[in-house]
Amino acid sequence: MSALTVGVDLGGTNTRAGLVTDTGEIVARFRCPTRPDLGSDRVISGIATCVRQVIREAGGAEVRGVGVGAPGPLDPFNGVIISPENMPCMHGVRLKDRLESSLEMPVAVDNDANLAAFGEQWQGAGRKAPHFLCVTLGTGVGGGWVCNGELMHGFNGNAAEVGHITIDWNGPRCPCGNRGCLELYVSATAMVRRTRERMENESPRTVLTADGLTTRAIFEAAEAGDAFARAMFEETGTLLGIGLVSLVSVTNVEVVALCGGLARAGERLFAPVRRTFKERGTVGVKERVQILAGTLGDDAGILGAAKLAIGA
Numbered sequence: 001m002s003a004l005t006v007g008v009d010l011g012g013t014n015t016r017a018g019l020v021t022d023t024g025e026i027v028a029r030f031r032c033p034t035r036p037d038l039g040s041d042r043v044i045s046g047i048a049t050c051v052r053q054v055i056r057e058a059g060g061a062e063v064r065g066v067g068v069g070a071p072g073p074l075d076p077f078n079g080v081i082i083s084p085e086n087m088p089c090m091h092g093v094r095l096k097d098r099l100e101s102s103l104e105m106p107v108a109v110d111n112d113a114n115l116a117a118f119g120e121q122w123q124g125a126g127r128k129a130p131h132f133l134c135v136t137l138g139t140g141v142g143g144g145w146v147c148n149g150e151l152m153h154g155f156n157g158n159a160a161e162v163g164h165i166t167i168d169w170n171g172p173r174c175p176c177g178n179r180g181c182l183e184l185y186v187s188a189t190a191m192v193r194r195t196r197e198r199m200e201n202e203s204p205r206t207v208l209t210a211d212g213l214t215t216r217a218i219f220e221a222a223e224a225g226d227a228f229a230r231a232m233f234e235e236t237g238t239l240l241g242i243g244l245v246s247l248v249s250v251t252n253v254e255v256v257a258l259c260g261g262l263a264r265a266g267e268r269l270f271a272p273v274r275r276t277f278k279e280r281g282t283v284g285v286k287e288r289v290q291i292l293a294g295t296l297g298d299d300a301g302i303l304g305a306a307k308l309a310i311g312a
């Protein structure tokens with residue numbers, strides 16, 4: 001058997017670990033509830049339990065180390081969690097040090113969006129693209145940038161904060177400090193909010209109801225022919241396309257992958273994204289850039305974390 005590492009995805013709901021070969025195959029998995037409400041000791045012992053469970057499946061083969069993808073913001077150089085919104089108990093926790101003393105093996109920590117990108121570049125949509133950007137559309141807009149096969153961090157680990165480029169200089173204030181950030185328009189949460197606002201202000205003809213509105217409901221209405229729901233996807237895709245033009249101008253990546261629940265809307269989202277990118281992108285670049293869907297789903301984070309451990 002080839003060399004093994006463990007990749008961990010620390011989510012707000014579940015902690016998931018995978019035993020991964022150096023060719024990117026997940027050969028064992030284990031998950032447990034994260035329970036941030038029970039404090040940091042419980043979250044850390046949950047990670048250690050998941051890691052030990054998958055290592056049992058290694059059958060005595062050497063496991064070289066552990067990579068952990070955790071919610072940001074965090075310090076990837078020292079493996080310190082800073083202040084994730086959904087896990088207040090973990091603020092300031094030295095996750096790398098704590099896990100290394102518990103597991104007695106090397107541990108590397110990075111933010112979950114970076115590691116999803118690293119995973120997609122290694123085994124997914126970016127497999128043939130050493131210059132690769134991954135944009136994850138969820139409650140926020142996260143991202144990771146791989147340049148010449150290396151994950152980019154910047155000076156303090158905040159490279160590829162793709163959700164916080166401005167697309168409206170006069171737009172609403174974002175919690176990050178900027179105004180009119182991409183995240184305020186094209187995250188799943190933002191798309192629902194914009195749709196609801198439009199319904200309240202303009203009373204369009206639509207089958208949608210403001211109560212319990214989700215991107216899935218908007219998608220299903222659009223597929224069923226609802227013109228208002230279709231227009232919301234057109235607008236969201238157009239705004240995302242405008243953001244991608246700027247991001248590609250800076251990164252010069254050859255493949256952009258869109259991940260997260262909203263990306264599952266397929267052509268409903270991708271068509272306006274690609275059309276806007278073709279209309280506005282840089283001549284000589286836009287013709288060669290591919291905008292694709294991520295292919296790994298939830299496994300991207302585990303694989304990226306394992307790849308981080310291989311390189312650590």
Ligand SMILES: [Zn+2]
Nearest residue numbers: 164174176181
């Ligand atoms: Zn922002």
